[in-house]
Amino acid sequence: MSLFTKTQEYGLNLPKINFGNFPTPLQKLDSFGKKFSRSYLYVKCDNCSGSLYGGNKVRKLEYLLADAQKQKAKRLITSGFIGSNHALATALYGINNGFSVTLTLFGIQKGDYVCHNLIADYQSGADIVHYESFDQYQQDLPRLLEYYEHLDGTAPYLIPAGGTSPIGVAGYVNAAFELKTQLDTLNISGPVKIFVPFGTMGTVAGLIIGLKASGINSSVIAVSVVPSFVASKKALNNLLTDSISLFTTLDLSFSKIRIVDDDYTIDNSQFGEGYGISTEKTDQAIELFKQQESITLDPVYSGKAAASFVDHIVNNDNNHCYIFWNTKSSVPFTHQENIRPMPEWLLKLLERCK
Missing domain, CATH: 3.40.50.1100 (Rossmann fold)
Structure with missing residues (x-):
């Protein structure tokens, strides 16, 4: 037990x-x-x-999203390397449980899985903010938290990278x-x-x-x-x-x-x-x-x-x-790229990751 x-x-x-x-x-x-x-x-x-x-993110998110609900948060913000599995899992389960979700992703990594996850991130309905480096993300985080608190009328719930x-x-x-x-x-x-x-x-x-x-x-x-x-x-x-x-x-x-x-x-x-x-x-x-x-x-x-x-x-x-x-998800995530037309900045980011 x-x-x-x-x-x-x-x-x-x-x-x-x-x-x-x-x-x-x-x-x-x-x-x-x-x-x-x-x-x-x-x-x-x-x-x-x-x-x-x-x-392996699902077990963590069951507790983290419940804590966010307890704190009356409307939005989840989480971070990770570009192509992060944790970011995608947070977007899917967060939105499915009634939260707005912002993903802060940093760095550039090449690979099919990166492009797949980036498209899936966007098609999930999450906001995506990309930074060239982790340091840039850290420097901008206070501004980002203040921006979303003003936008939503309540402080966002910050989930550390990996849900850790x-x-x-x-x-x-x-x-x-x-x-x-x-x-x-x-x-x-x-x-x-x-x-x-x-x-x-x-x-x-x-x-x-x-x-x-x-x-x-x-x-x-x-x-x-x-x-x-x-x-x-x-x-x-x-x-x-x-x-x-x-x-x-x-x-x-x-x-x-x-x-x-x-x-x-x-x-x-x-x-x-x-x-x-x-x-x-x-x-x-x-x-x-x-x-x-x-x-x-x-x-x-x-x-x-x-x-x-x-x-x-x-x-x-x-x-x-x-x-x-x-720890790798085997659940297929299917997306149609025309459901939510991808903006120019995202198309350029995808090109850099190919």
Whole structure:
């Protein structure tokens, strides 16, 4: 049982809007098992976590949008690299739940997925503000917040990049309890290694806390997909501390949690030349998942975590349970470019990303 379901029975409350499809399946990787002669290889299918859009943002947004409603906000503002999956998920679920949404995107990244997400962002009905750099975004943010507060008559609700805040982290604390129930059903007691992309850190932090709280004999392999100034051990430890402090106000049992080095490992081996740049091992892992299990991954996030997953299988002869946590949405988003005619500035931006 989720701790937050339990705490609500005692009168504590962390608001949540239920729009995700949970629990997501824990699926055995049978073809992988045969290929590598391993008995306990699984994928946690958060790719199908929602009907509008899947991936790892849905769990966070259920809590974040509820908090925005609690604060009487009319508009959500969130940020991310251009092509951000989080930005698109926020636009789709935010607008579907009655909010106006502004996406602040920074940088230039080339790739089909960037163009696809940009078009989807715009067709969702969200406002898009593009900045050449993260620094430019940070400098302009106070002006932007003031502008929308004047426009809407109330302060916008600011969601950090990736939905990463203690409230957003709650989604993956619950996910760990969900996994615990599934592992118990399979009579798997551990050791369990869980492979997940390490980007804005919220998914990793929630899993670390939730796995510890649920008593699973496990460790998280956090696979770096962004530069260290975005995600680092120090920043993760700060997020863990802040999150545990919040959860302790909901359930005092969280005060007993002590995170130790064995609870997680940051794997920098798959980062390669930078964010959004694939590697040979990433490409091989993506192809392997497609051929063996008919699972589609991306080269930016899930593919790099998959490369670490495969590396650990190949280089470790133990028969521990390995779980690849699929954070890429597999829910198709179809758009017709003539529904909302795209302005000239967006067409020029799309050209730069091709």
